[in-house]
Amino acid sequence: MLPFLLTSGLTTGALYAMVAIGLVLVYRSTGHINFSHGELFMLGGFFAYSLIMFAGLPYVVALFLAVILSFLLGVISDRLVYRPLIKAPGLTMVLATVGFSYLLKGIGRYFWGGKGEYLSIPAIVDPAPIFINDIPILPQQLIVLGAAVAFMVAFALFFSRTKAGKIMQATSENPTASYLVGIRVENVYTWTWGVGAAVAGAAAVLMTPLTLITPDIGATLLIKAFAATILGGLGSMTGAVVGGFAVGLIEQLASGYIDTSLQEIAAFLVIMVVLVFRPAGLFGVYGQRRA
Amino acid sequence: MLKLISPVPVFCSAAIFAAALPAFANQYTIFVGNLAFIYIILTLGLNLLLGYTGLLAFVNAALFGIGAYATAIARTKFGIPYGFALPLGGLAALAVGVVVALPALRLTGLYLALASISFAQFAVWVFAHWDPVTGGPTGIRMAAVAYGFSGSWETVHYYVSLAICIASVVVTSNILRSRVGRSFVAIRESEVAAEGLAIDLTRTKTTAYGLSALYAGIAGGLFAPILTLVVPESYDLFQVIVQFAMVVVGGLGSIAGAIFGAVGLIGVQEALRATKELQEIAFGGMILLTVLFLPSGLAGLLRKYLPEWREPLRRRGDDR
Amino acid sequence: MTDAPAKLEIRGLGVRFGGLVALDDVTLSIGRAEIRGVIGPNGAGKTTLLNAVTGVSRPTSGDILLDGRTISGLKSSEIAARGMRRTFQTSQLFRGMTVLENVMTGLHANMRTSIFDAAFSSARVRREEREAAEKAWAALEFVGMTRFADRDGGELSFGQQRIIEIARALVSEPQVILLDEPAVGLSLNRVIELEDLLRKIRAERGVTVIMIEHVIRVVMNVCDRVTVMASGRKIAEGTADEVTSDRNVIEAYLGSGFDADGQKS
Numbered sequence: 037m038l039p040f041l042l043t044s045g046l047t048t049g050a051l052y053a054m055v056a057i058g059l060v061l062v063y064r065s066t067g068h069i070n071f072s073h074g075e076l077f078m079l080g081g082f083f084a085y086s087l088i089m090f091a092g093l094p095y096v097v098a099l100f101l102a103v104i105l106s107f108l109l110g111v112i113s114d115r116l117v118y119r120p121l122i123k124a125p126g127l128t129m130v131l132a133t134v135g136f137s138y139l140l141k142g143i144g145r146y147f148w149g150g151k152g153e154y155l156s157i158p159a160i161v162d163p164a165p166i167f168i169n170d171i172p173i174l175p176q177q178l179i180v181l182g183a184a185v186a187f188m189v190a191f192a193l194f195f196s197r198t199k200a201g202k203i204m205q206a207t208s209e210n211p212t213a214s215y216l217v218g219i220r221v222e223n224v225y226t227w228t229w230g231v232g233a234a235v236a237g238a239a240a241v242l243m244t245p246l247t248l249i250t251p252d253i254g255a256t257l258l259i260k261a262f263a264a265t266i267l268g269g270l271g272s273m274t275g276a277v278v279g280g281f282a283v284g285l286i287e288q289l290a291s292g293y294i295d296t297s298l299q300e301i302a303a304f305l306v307i308m309v310v311l312v313f314r315p316a317g318l319f320g321v322y323g324q325r326r327a
Numbered sequence: 328m329l330k331l332i333s334p335v336p337v338f339c340s341a342a343i344f345a346a347a348l349p350a351f352a353n354q355y356t357i358f359v360g361n362l363a364f365i366y367i368i369l370t371l372g373l374n375l376l377l378g379y380t381g382l383l384a385f386v387n388a389a390l391f392g393i394g395a396y397a398t399a400i401a402r403t404k405f406g407i408p409y410g411f412a413l414p415l416g417g418l419a420a421l422a423v424g425v426v427v428a429l430p431a432l433r434l435t436g437l438y439l440a441l442a443s444i445s446f447a448q449f450a451v452w453v454f455a456h457w458d459p460v461t462g463g464p465t466g467i468r469m470a471a472v473a474y475g476f477s478g479s480w481e482t483v484h485y486y487v488s489l490a491i492c493i494a495s496v497v498v499t500s501n502i503l504r505s506r507v508g509r510s511f512v513a514i515r516e517s518e519v520a521a522e523g524l525a526i527d528l529t530r531t532k533t534t535a536y537g538l539s540a541l542y543a544g545i546a547g548g549l550f551a552p553i554l555t556l557v558v559p560e561s562y563d564l565f566q567v568i569v570q571f572a573m574v575v576v577g578g579l580g581s582i583a584g585a586i587f588g589a590v591g592l593i594g595v596q597e598a599l600r601a602t603k604e605l606q607e608i609a610f611g612g613m614i615l616l617t618v619l620f621l622p623s624g625l626a627g628l629l630r631k632y633l634p635e636w637r638e639p640l641r642r643r644g645d646d647r
Numbered sequence: 648m649t650d651a652p653a654k655l656e657i658r659g660l661g662v663r664f665g666g667l668v669a670l671d672d673v674t675l676s677i678g679r680a681e682i683r684g685v686i687g688p689n690g691a692g693k694t695t696l697l698n699a700v701t702g703v704s705r706p707t708s709g710d711i712l713l714d715g716r717t718i719s720g721l722k723s724s725e726i727a728a729r730g731m732r733r734t735f736q737t738s739q740l741f742r743g744m745t746v747l748e749n750v751m752t753g754l755h756a757n758m759r760t761s762i763f764d765a766a767f768s769s770a771r772v773r774r775e776e777r778e779a780a781e782k783a784w785a786a787l788e789f790v791g792m793t794r795f796a797d798r799d800g801g802e803l804s805f806g807q808q809r810i811i812e813i814a815r816a817l818v819s820e821p822q823v824i825l826l827d828e829p830a831v832g833l834s835l836n837r838v839i840e841l842e843d844l845l846r847k848i849r850a851e852r853g854v855t856v857i858m859i860e861h862v863i864r865v866v867m868n869v870c871d872r873v874t875v876m877a878s879g880r881k882i883a884e885g886t887a888d889e890v891t892s893d894r895n896v897i898e899a900y901l902g903s904g905f906d907a908d909g910q911k912s
Contacts, residue, residue, distance in 0.1 A: 142611060505760070520735060524755060527724050
């Protein structure tokens with residue numbers, strides 16, 4: 037059972053890590069948590085669903101189009117919610133993004149939900165397990181895991197090697213200095229929201245063939261991503277990735293060895309336990325806190 | 328003439344109107360009125376936490392649920408009459424609220440928001456999975472309350488809710504006029520300055536959490552019988568949004584705002600009852616639009632057009 | 648310095664933030680009803696000293712004694728409850744509360760009624776509130792600000808807020824008050840009023856005052872003694888005239904771009 041739990045844990049963990057990356061990206065540059073991040077994920081999945089099921093596009097094409105649409109959705113979030121409130125106190129921003137999350141959730145339900153149905157994209161490859169040394173492995177899981185890791189590597193390269201990525205990094209570390217050297221900080225924030233949403237959208241498109249997607253999935257994924265970021269220390273990108281894998285593994289191992297119902301609540305327990313005992317996260321440093 | 332448009336006369340007129348309403352209203356109006364009273368109590372409780380003390384905690388929907396479940400369990404499992412089951416609901420929520428507050432005292436800002444939103448989700452999970460106690464996903468069904476008066480029990484329940492609602496408004500106003508209310512606002516404005524004045528943060532915040540929980544629990548106890556069914560979905564994250572929308576649209580840190588927000592948004596919810604997606608769009612959208620364009624909510628309009636309107640410790644609108 | 652025992656004694660106080668030494672081995676002894684000025688260039692550790700004394704930041708070494716009893720390590724609200732109050736560099740008057748209510752918050756620690764009294768507005772709570780309001784009014788009268796009693800704390804000018812903050816600090820009849828740059832940003836007329844107020848506090852209230860101040864004329868006019876700090880250390884102490892002619896002091900100021908008036912040049 038262990039190898040099976042490990043591959044499932046790593047696969048879901050990789051997706052959580054991707055959602056957490058977007059959350060941390062926005063947090064690092066703006067000091068705010070985007071409570072509508074889960075709904076950006078949800079809509080990314082539904083975009084891909086429509087592109088595949090109604091427009092008949094192949095999966096890979098739908099994946100890239102959905103990522104672009106998610107990016108635009110992130111840009112819209114920035115213009116509609118973040119930028120008008122850029123000087124507002126933290127409480128106001130939380131209320132605004134919480135309100136926005138329900139607005140998006142309602143839109144998602146209006147177009148893709150309503151009948152209490154769960155939507156699913158057909159499997160990318162044959163869903164039957166293959167056996168390696170008598171260990172059952174789902175090929176689809178391996179593909180998703182591989183793709184998620186590839187996405188994260190690409191993201192890391194974008195962040196450390198490209199000019200846009202370097203500007204984003206510089207702005208998150210010191211907005212005033214960036215402004216002084218001529219970087220248009222507000223535009224960088226727009227990019228940050230867009231890229232964060234795009235990574236979440238990609239995660240959703242990768243996840244949908246494995247599980248199902250519903251308008252309510254955003255809140256679930258948001259909690260998992262919170263757990264990942266809190267475990268990794270809010271504000272640390274590496275921490276978010278490590279935390280995402282950790283949450284995925286904790287869920288699978290707890291449900292496999294203790295009780296299946298723990299899969300649903302492992303993330304809540306992680307958040308509550310970590311915050312009660314280490315209010316700055318496991319690897320967090322107080323100095324990184326901006327809010 | 329202008330003096331008549333001040334809180335006490337306006338509030339008394341509204342209360343008299345509410346008391347007379349059942350004489351010329353149908354069952355449905357009485358049901359909606361009853362809901363409005365319950366949500367006024369909830370909104371006042373959330374406002375104490377969010378509007379006056381400035382604590383961004385998403386716990387009140389869960390505490391509302393705990394009040395409802397505790398009342399339902401007391402009645403159905405232990406045969407306790409409603410007159411005792413209702414305050415038990417309030418006390419159960421108070422107890423949980425204070426226990427949750429203790430670890431939450433160390434958290435501020437975003438960390439509090441994250442921890443409390445997890446708690447809210449966790450509570451719904453417990454409601455749905457603790458079958459022997461909560462009845463699991465199907466919940467607890469309970470009989471109508473036998474008040475022993477002639478006429479429909481719903482009308483009597485309406486008056487019970489109205490009485491408790493009026494009491495909550497009066498108690499809230501009294502608290503805000505006292506040391507306790509001022510300490511809440513002092514903490515919201517600056518924890519360091521409040522501590523420098525020898526205000527005990529731990530005790531004051533625990534008081535705010537406890538009071539807020541008591542309001543939510545009593546509202547839950549009143550809510551449980553009117554649907555005759557207590558199920559987990561009633562207390563999920565959407566419930567959080569409904570309450571937050573009422574506080575925000577009405578105006579943070581204002582009693583009149585809490586009343587406007589609760590009554591107005593119950594109207595919206597009833598108008599959209601059949602379609603969850605439109606409710607989500609409406610409530611989410613209203614929070615967003617209010618935050619963007621009317622940061623002090625309806626209470627801000629009151630301040631602008633009726634500067635004579637006095638309320639204790641009313642939050643200022645220009646806080647950004 | 649008088650022979651009477653010190654009201655407030657600070658012995659070898661040190662504060663470190665990680666590797667940064669913000670305060671290093673500072674020793675001060677301040678008598679009853681003394682007005683002590685603390686001056687020094689930016690970054691000298693003056694506000695850190697004030698924060699350490701009031702329990703906002705925790706000292707890493709040394710001891711602080713109020714009336715001979717140690718207070719270091721106590722929570723800031725506990726220190727305040729022992730009769731020490733402060734004002735802030737950036738005014739911290741509470742918005743959403745009237746000026747009178749703001750001053751009343753200074754009395755909360757002495758108020759005894761419970762939440763139940765408050766909820767039902769009992770006769771006890773109404774009496775206690777009335778007494779608190781009267782004391783707060785008297786404190787506003789003392790600083791000459793009663794005309795603003797009914798205004799919201801956030802509506803007033805910066806200078807008015809700082810004077811009301813002093814009333815809020817005085818209302819509980821503390822033994823020691825610490826003022827963080829009370830004169831900064833005030834016009835000359837207001838500065839003169841502040842000087843009168845400080846003298847009146849010393850004469851009528853017998854309160855020990857520790858005052859960080861950049862506006863040198865206030866220091867020269869009202870302080871009994873002055874402590875000069877630079878880079879987290881005490882570099883001189885004495886009367887205002889003594890320290891302004893001290894070579895170390897002049898060097899410390901000139902070295903960081905201040906002229907003899909203490910204004911940024």
